[in-house]
Amino acid sequence: MSHPPLLIVVLAAGKGVRMRSSRPKVLHGIGGRSMLGHVLATATAAGAAKIALVVAPGQEQVRAEAEKMVPGIAIFEQQTQAGTADAVLAAAPAIAAHQGDTLVMFADTPLIRPETLAAMVSVLDTGAAVSVLGFEPADLTGYGRVLCDANGDVTAIREQKDASPAERTVRLCNAGAMAFRVDGLVDLLKAIDNKNASAEYYLTDAVALARARGKAVRVAVGSVEDAMGVNSRLQLAEAEAAFQQRARRRAMEEGVTLVAPETVWFSYDTKLGRDVVIEPNVVFAPGVTVDDDVTILAHCHIASARIRQGARVGPFARLRPGADLGEGAHVGNFVEVKAAVLEKGAKANHLSYIGDGHVGADANIGAGTIFCNYDGFDKHRTIIGKGAFVGSNSSLVAPVTIGDGAYVGSGSVITRNVEPDSLVVERAPLEVRPGWAAKFRQMKQRRKKRA
């Protein structure tokens, strides 16, 4: 069924005082992206023809985040935080200019999904002028209660502070998002007053007002996660947990083995191929793509990295931005890789730093090898040719190139380029003095006796 074009108004101007943060509430993160970012992505995915954002004066970071997510987004300022209805009215020019449905979302409700918004719009197709998103949380505290008549139509939403003891027992709560198919929506919202326990202009009062004007209001019921509103750090952690559960379930459904799902942490954009196996305690920061048949052993941290088919990572590996592991490459315990490519079959199995480099196919980086990439001012590159062998505990002082098939003796400090297929070794001459230690001990023991 085709719907009228959709304007989505996202409210982000609230004070968020319970976060106790110098950062605006809606910029706090879930799964590696701000709550605002999640909500704008959902609004976009829901097919919004236009998105309007309401911010408080001076929220430059909020504006910047929104403009990054949705270039050209219409941004409005709510001068004082006088309530959710007042916030929507800050976007009155966009609402008045729009022909179609209007949906209001809260930027502090990050887990709402596009299909939930679609369900709310479908409720409008049943002839309702207003649709609200209801849900049944385990803990009702702080939520507005959705009051219904005998037909199941909504008569009012009562904020907890204003509810009677009987109304407080109602389990159906307001998730916050509301959709409208109303001519003169701005006038309806302007009719809302602030005669309530908080002295705020409640968007939720639009329900009783619409009813009074003979319009139907109906509820779309969503899941608890969809509706989770974040007003405190505790709720932020609860929303993160719910996000992670969703991400883990999706990964497993798509063919990934999670040995201990509850210990693996994903970002909003983590991409995983089939038959990937992930052991316990692995964290994916944003920007990671993992191809098929990759194994990630326990205790790894991975950020902005590409891991190609059949590669093996960890245990205890750290892949930083720009790490690109080729097919079948191995990166083992206590190895850090940053802005470096390991070509197919290359291996760095133990205790190394590989930064700003390129390691050719099938090259072997021995234990304790360090790419000395930084001189205190600039970063320099290290290039290792294909099939090269770097002996353990070598320092490669960049910029430096080790040719294809070359061999670096263990413990070397390499400061010049090395020709293909040559041996390079930088070491003080080895000296062995047979019997020296025995004589030394005898001499020391004699002296001790004499004293």
Ligand code: UD1
């Ligand atoms: C709101 C609902 C409540 C619902 C709950 C769900 C109202 C009156 N109450 O309460 O029924 O159960 O969400 O989480 O709508 N905002 C502004 N300007 C303001 C006030 C708020 O932009 O002046 C924004 C906030 O940034 C936030 C959203 O609106 O994104 C909701 O505001 P908040 O203060 O968190 O409302 P709740 O008390 O959670």
Ligand code: MG
């Ligand atoms: Mg809230």
